[in-house]
Amino acid sequence: MKHILSILLVMTFFTTSFARKATWIYYPGDYEIWLGNEMQNRRTERGGFFPPFWKMDSHYVAVEFSTKLDLPAAEEIEIYVEGKYNIKLDGKILPAYDRMTIPAGKHNLNIKVYNQANVPAIYVKGKTFGSDETWKVTFEDKEWIDESGKASDTSSGTTYLNAGAWNFDSPDTPPSKFKLATTPMDAVKIENKEKGILVDFGKETFGFVKFHNLSGKGKLSVYYGESPEEALDKEYCETLDHFDFGNDSRDFVTPDSKAFRYIYIEKDNNLSFDNVSMLYEYLPLEYRGSFKCNDELINKIWDVSAYTMHLTSREFFIDGIKRDRWIWSGDAYQSYLMNYYLFFDSPSVSRTMLNLRGKDPVTSHTNTIMDYTFYWFMGIYDYLQYTGDYNFVQQFYPRMQSLMDFCLSRRNSNGMMEGLAGDWVFIDWADFKMSKSGEVSIEQLLFCRSLETMALCAKIMNDPENEKKYSALASDLREKLFTAFWSADKGAFIHNRENGKMSEQVTPYTNMFAVLFNYLDNEKTEAVKKNVLLNPDALKITTPYMRFYELEALCALGEHDYVLKEIRDYWGGMLNLGATSFWEKYNPDEKGTEHLAMYGRPYGKSLCHAWGASPIYLLGKYYIGVKPEKEGYKEFSIRPVLGDLKWMEGSVPTPDGDINVYMDKQQIKVSATEGEGYLYFTSVSKPKSNTGTIEQIEKDKYKIKITSSANEYIIKGKF
Amino acid sequence: MKHILSILLVMTFFTTSFARKATWIYYPGDYEIWLGNEMQNRRTERGGFFPPFWKMDSHYVAVEFSTKLDLPAAEEIEIYVEGKYNIKLDGKILPAYDRMTIPAGKHNLNIKVYNQANVPAIYVKGKTFGSDETWKVTFEDKEWIDESGKASDTSSGTTYLNAGAWNFDSPDTPPSKFKLATTPMDAVKIENKEKGILVDFGKETFGFVKFHNLSGKGKLSVYYGESPEEALDKEYCETLDHFDFGNDSRDFVTPDSKAFRYIYIEKDNNLSFDNVSMLYEYLPLEYRGSFKCNDELINKIWDVSAYTMHLTSREFFIDGIKRDRWIWSGDAYQSYLMNYYLFFDSPSVSRTMLNLRGKDPVTSHTNTIMDYTFYWFMGIYDYLQYTGDYNFVQQFYPRMQSLMDFCLSRRNSNGMMEGLAGDWVFIDWADFKMSKSGEVSIEQLLFCRSLETMALCAKIMNDPENEKKYSALASDLREKLFTAFWSADKGAFIHNRENGKMSEQVTPYTNMFAVLFNYLDNEKTEAVKKNVLLNPDALKITTPYMRFYELEALCALGEHDYVLKEIRDYWGGMLNLGATSFWEKYNPDEKGTEHLAMYGRPYGKSLCHAWGASPIYLLGKYYIGVKPEKEGYKEFSIRPVLGDLKWMEGSVPTPDGDINVYMDKQQIKVSATEGEGYLYFTSVSKPKSNTGTIEQIEKDKYKIKITSSANEYIIKGKF
Incomplete structure (x- = not known):
């Protein structure tokens, strides 16, 4: 009796579990492309329709969905489909039933859907199973029949991916009807x-x-x-x-x-x-991250940043909400990072990355911008680290390779990227003049990081040949960066090289990214800090976009006080001017309606731009101090730093939990609801904790292991 | 006064001429893909939807149309668009007007259209100009603006093609509403x-x-x-x-x-x-080709062939009308050839070729069939020869190259094509068993012909580097054909080679195509004729599909009497069984309802199949004897042969004219309404003509130049 009972329990479990899980599925990446077309073609300029100027791709119009079943009993299923479709049970074509009974036993169930206007999608719900991401999909099943009526072997030559899905969990919410x-x-x-x-x-x-x-x-x-x-x-x-x-x-x-x-x-x-x-x-999103401190201006900046971020987190992460409302890779890259410290909504990241990548063939850089292609790769690097979603790589590695092949095919004889016809070398909207010609150093640096990302993905894909190839290309380029662009004279990377000749200009870009990527030895790091980042005579960045990396680099170098001051000045400056969301560009030297103008138009500037929200990221990662050390926060580190604050508290979301931190000058309180890691801190007195064991690393520097099993770690010391 | 008058005349000419020419335009190849999706997804099997099993592509959903104007006076234009659109006049975005006035002078007029469900298309009509194939189109205009509002230089980095069009010449007949x-x-x-x-x-x-x-x-x-x-x-x-x-x-x-x-x-x-x-x-098509002779059976066969051809010439050239109703490259290739002798409807050929090619990336052979990829290339070879439409190559050369790159990437270490996973090696529905494994000789032969086609196209494109590459690959493969597959012992090409070992089987395929491609010297030609084509013990072809090439090869070898007898037996055999259109397959040895069965199904066979109509082609090309010698019939040849007929008359269409031929044993009458060429004939008595000069080539063999300036050439002799 006991044995039978346990079987029944298992069956009940499956019934509720699977029935709950049925969701609309589609070819992965296709809905992201379709929805992006819908959204991006809503831009208007004074009543005129204003579509994007890059290639808009399309979904596959005919898609086959399949699953293998082993049913304990005959089972009735409901079938909902967006498109014209057929059902194939064990190879036999059936009409487009919306309800049918599948006999007990092993079966192959295939549903093939054609839809030109919308993405082919299905929702199947039975008692023991339903449509979900375990289903296989293909856009060419290659199943021909020979003269005798025998079907070809479909197991070979056809590429199957796992179905894509979002949160369309009811038959009444098909993907094509999505609304915010x-x-x-x-x-x-x-x-x-x-x-x-x-x-x-x-x-x-x-x-x-x-x-x-x-x-x-x-x-x-x-x-x-x-x-x-x-x-x-x-x-x-x-x-x-x-x-x-x-x-x-x-x-x-x-x-x-x-x-x-x-x-x-x-x-x-x-x-x-x-x-x-x-x-x-x-877009309904939960504010999972939080930040509070004794400084109300900083609190206000965090709140307005969060609101700015929410306004620009829509069908996708977009740039500004008034004007483009398009998906721009460089802008989105920052949204990904901010998202990890606010919503931790992974589908918004993958949706955006998939839209940006589009389909083969690659006919131009992402958004036509060279640097934006590289941010796309870098986005994957971070996505893996924060979410641990290796499935993304497994599904889309070929699209990563073809985009990288596009880059590799456009290198010059030095193995470097130069803007060719149709390439937009963007970098930044700067108020100073800079060259976009020849070998621009920041582009090579980002390219190098992209190659490192590809090496990582090749490793995940167990593709040692390409791992070796990408790694070699990356280290070769990294070496060249120094020979080609490092000026010992200026103690900094110079901006570019044309016809083999180094320019004289030092811009912040290459220098600050080199710090962030940890490409510099101590001596060069100090030089960059002194000659560029903290040099009052250096060229000034006037976009929140590049201030993001500049301030991050300064945080990485321990300049927390300085950065807080900059945040107060710069973002506080916008608040002083009445900002209720952060802007595309802000130059404190401008006056009155000058702040509204851009692109030669009196109101061309966007006053709510995703890249304006970076304090969320800076405060979460460098003050609260949380980041993943292994993929998906399996292991994390917490390095809280008060800067000039008296106290702060905040939480940082992880895939399925939170890390909560409170800190003042005498006390640090930490809890984590998943994963494990170390809290690192500096104390000039010997610290004590309520639980766990504090280990000393060097003078005044300590760490303590944090796991989710303890409720809260309370550390007393002099911080 | 005279000068002004002539200007006015010129202006009037332009007004009527251009206004008449306005037509719906779209991105070339896109409508062909969209319409193919519509048509091919109409297949049903006993009420169940039955979609194709290869990749279905899509149109570009956002397309920019542009033209440059130089207007003598301000001009009102009407604008009709399928999709959401904007108008840009000299770079300034305007709302979606359906009527506007363009000032006199030079202008850039751009219209950008977004349409996910249907192909973006426009119809613009003014007094002096209208939308037509001179307009430029692109799917990525890459026109970004910099911070100052200046648009990027759009002349670089963007690929523009000429707009595509068919015959949608009225605002009321937009492409998406097309019906037969x-x-x-x-x-x-x-x-x-x-x-x-x-x-x-x-x-x-x-x-x-x-x-x-x-x-x-x-x-x-x-x-x-x-x-x-x-x-x-x-x-x-x-x-x-x-x-x-x-x-x-x-x-x-x-x-x-x-x-x-x-x-x-x-x-x-x-x-x-x-x-x-x-x-x-x-599909409304004019029967421009004709054939009549003293043999009523042959006349009936021609008529039923023409009807079969018309039934299968629809949105595209399809295979059979009952079952697949799909576009199959091997079937379509024969339709192209038959079309040149019946409708000479070039748009039907280019529509079909563009649908079959689809878009990049290439993920499988055309229709997944290796041989069908090669027929696609061969179709271009003939298309250029018959129509002279070099514009097709200029627009689609990159798509030819990428399909050839796909083939080249799949060669084995001998440089030959073998079926890999997912490749269907079809060849024919044969009643004998043949291997599709290893290096199949017919596939290499067709591959070689495809490479020759690419060399020709590279030459047209003025791409000497690739012309050299493709030529070298072709001649290398041609040489290998003989070393790998020619059996001196059997006096024929053998069927295939597996693991370096020649098989014993001789099939008709390679041998007959080698004759058609003129790859054989006299000795080998005679061997093939004796050992294969006229050998009563050789393996028998039972599809009209391969009988097409078999009988063509015999015509090429001068076996006109034999071929007429075969036509009477084989096509006459179907007529005897009550056929009102010609079949997918016919085996005279079968009885009763056996003739209806195929694919393991009692009525699986298609009784109206395009490839059944080949007598149109054979009679036009080898009896009436007309073919182009230079592209687009700029030069033609006429080699009428009666075979066992007493008399025959017929006409063969050329791009803008006809060639009419009458022949009996005493008289040949010829007229051509365009182009020029030679009539070649054999007469055992000295021939005389009413006009022109007969030249003797060798004993009993003569030629006479035919031009369209003479009404009719009447040659008397003993033929």
Whole structure:
């Protein structure tokens, strides 16, 4: 009896477990491409449609899904499909049933779907199994039949991947119907201005404008602004909507969501509405990371950074919410890093990386930008470290290789990357002039890091031949960096080399990344710190984008006090100017509406740009001090540093848990809900802990092992 | 005054000429892929959807169309677009106007379109210009703007092709709405059978079934058959339709067109209809080629071949109309050749070739079949020769190269092609057993011809480096063919070599193609003729597919009497069995319903298969005797041969004209409406002509130059 009972228990377990797990599945990477096309082709510029200028790929229009079954009993399944489809049970084609019974025993179940407009997707739910990421998918099953009617051996020559999925866990939520969430929000102020009304929603936001009880006949115009100046400038505001109503009487919601804080509305006299509000549109994400300290300005900067990050974390990580709303690899790379310290939403990272990669053949750099190709590789490096999702590499290694092949095919005779026709060498929006010609040192550095990433992935794929190849290419290039670009005279890397001739210019970029990548010996590190990073006469970065790496490099060099001061000045500077989200670019020397202009347009600058949110990352990684030491936080390190703060507390998310840290000058409290690692700290008095064993490393330097089995580690000392 | 007048005349000319020429345009190759997906995913098997098993590609979803204008006066244009779009005039984005005025002077006009479901397409019509194949298109314009708002130089790094177009010459006929033409046809016989009615349309046909005044409630089933046996066999007929009506009273037309001659209909008693007819569905094509002779059987064979060819010439050249309705490269290759002697519809050839090629990356052989990849290349060779459309190569040379690169990457250490995992080595549906393993000689031969085609295309592209490469590869392989496969012992090529060991088998394939490609010296030619082609003990071909090349080879060897006899026996044999179109396979030794079976299914055989129509080609090219000697019939040759006929007359279409030939034993009459060439003939008496000068080549052999300037050349002699 006992034996039978346990079998029943197992069966019950499977029933509930699998039935719960059924989800819509598709060819991995395809939904990411399709959804990206939907999103990125929503950009408008003053009413004109403004599509991306790089290649937009497509999903495979005919996809076969398959699974192998071994059913203890006959089982009825429900089948939901996006597309025209057939079912094949043990090789026999059946019509497109939406419900069928599969007999007990072993079976091959295949469903083949054709859909040109949307991504072929299926949702299958039985009692003991359902569609999930264990299903196999292919875009060419190569199953021909010979003259006798015998099917070819399909096990050979066809590449199968594991199905892709997100969170479409109900038959009623097919992937093609995906929408972001919305929630109603009221205006904080509505005032008459000029010939209409100016509505202020109190902070930068994103969504649909709602006109309550709109009635009558005539024209309605909405001018959006991140600033009141922009909303009121009908001739130059970046986005606008014009509507024409016949004779309506209803609540009217604008069809396309937009970014704004202010809207200026004009209408014909025969048209009226009772009120204006909005539907805030967002990706539902949990704020899993947190930060608090004694300095309210820093707290405010963290909060506004988190909001900026949330506004730009949408279908994908995008750049700015007003203008491009596109997926840019360099911008997204920073979002990945910030995400690890705020949402830890891995699907947002993989969705974004898959969209950016697109499909073969590679016809240009990612977003056409050379550096953005390299950030794509670097994103994988971090993704593996933070999430431990090796499955990503297993599925997409061929796409990594073909992108790297594209790079390798474009090297010059020195084995370096130079901008060829159609390549955009971006680097940064700088206020100083810099050359993008010849061999630009920062590009080689990022290329080198990309090659190291490929070596790591080859190792994961158990591909020793390519591991060797990529490693050799990386170390060769790393060596060349120093011979080609290091100036002993200037004690820094110079910017570029043209026709074999070193330029005279030192820019911060190569120097700060070299610190971050740990490519420098002590002497060179000190030189870079002195001659570039802390040199008041060095060229100034005016984008949060590159301040990200500059300040990170300074944190890595232990300049925590300096960095806090910079954060207060720079991000605090934006707050002083009324920012409710952080900007694409900020130059403290500019005045008034100069802050709004960019790209030769008075409101061209984006006042909510993902790369503005970096304090989240800096504070989480270098003050709270948490980072993974082994893939997926299997092992972590905690190196809390107060800088000039009196106290701070915060938590950093891990794949399935959190690491919580509190620190003041006398006490450090730490807990972790998964994994294990070490807390490293400096104390000028001998520290004590409530649990575990503190080990001394050198004078005043200690470590203590942290595991998730203890509730909380409390260390007393003089920090 | 005179000068001004002539300008006005010129302007009038442009106005009417260009306005007439406006047509829907799209990215070349994209519509062919999209339409192929539509068509090929209509296959059903007993109600179940049956999609192709190879990769289905997609159109580029975002495409930029551009043209440069120089307008004498401001001009209003109309704009029709399939997709979401913007207009850019001289670099400035405008909203999606459907009508706008362009000022006089020089302008850059760009229209960028996004469409996921259908192919981005535009139709622009002004007074002096319109959208046509002179417009440029790209799927990545790479036009970024720098911080100052300056657009990047778009002239570099972006590949532009000429726009593609077909015949969508009205704003009301956008490409996505394309439908084949239909025309009503009545049944020739309706009789009660079993529990329903059997309807006979008198011949093989294709279309929609129409139920006149269908009324009442209940189920209606339609069973389609190419034979009465199939239509009446509810369990095994290949295609069927089930409908369920609520309470209708209307004419009902089945939604999907099907192939059939017979339909068997069953219905519920509460359902009634007055009559059944059909809508014949077809591609409107002109029968430009013709053939008549004293032998009515041969005339009937030509007519039924032409009808077979027309039934299978649809959105694309397909294989059989009942079953696959897919585009198969080997089948299509023969359709191309037959087309040159019947419709001379070049767009049908290029449409089919572009669909078969699809897009990069190449992940398998064309249709997964190794030989079908090679037929794709060979199709280009002939296409250039017959149509002279070098523009095709200029647009698609990179796609030719990547397909050839795929082949080159799969050679074995002998430089030969062997079937790897996922490769289907097809050759033929043969009734004898043959190996598909190791180095199969026919595959190497076709590969060699493909390399020669690439060398020709490289030459057209002015790419001497690759011309040299492909030529060297071709001649190297040609040499190896003889060392590896020629058996002096058997006086023939043997079938294959496995592990370095020649097999013993001689099959007709390699031998007959070697004759066609002119690869053999006289001695080997005679050996092949004796030991294989005319050897009654040689292995027998039972498909019209390979009989095509077998009989062509015999024609090339001057065996016209023998070939006519074979045509009468083989195609006449099908007619004797009641064929109204020619079959996928015909073995005279089979009996009764054996003729209907294939693939292990009682009605698996297609009774209307493109490759059944080859007599059109053989009679046009080897009896009427017309073929191009230089690209696009700039120069042609006419070598009429009566065989055992008393007289024959026919015409062969050229790109913009016809060549007409009459011949009996005393007289040859020839006229050509374009181009020039020579009539070659043999006369045992000294011949005379009404015009031109007859030149003697050798004893009894003569030629006379034919130009389109003369009305008709009449040559009297003893032929």
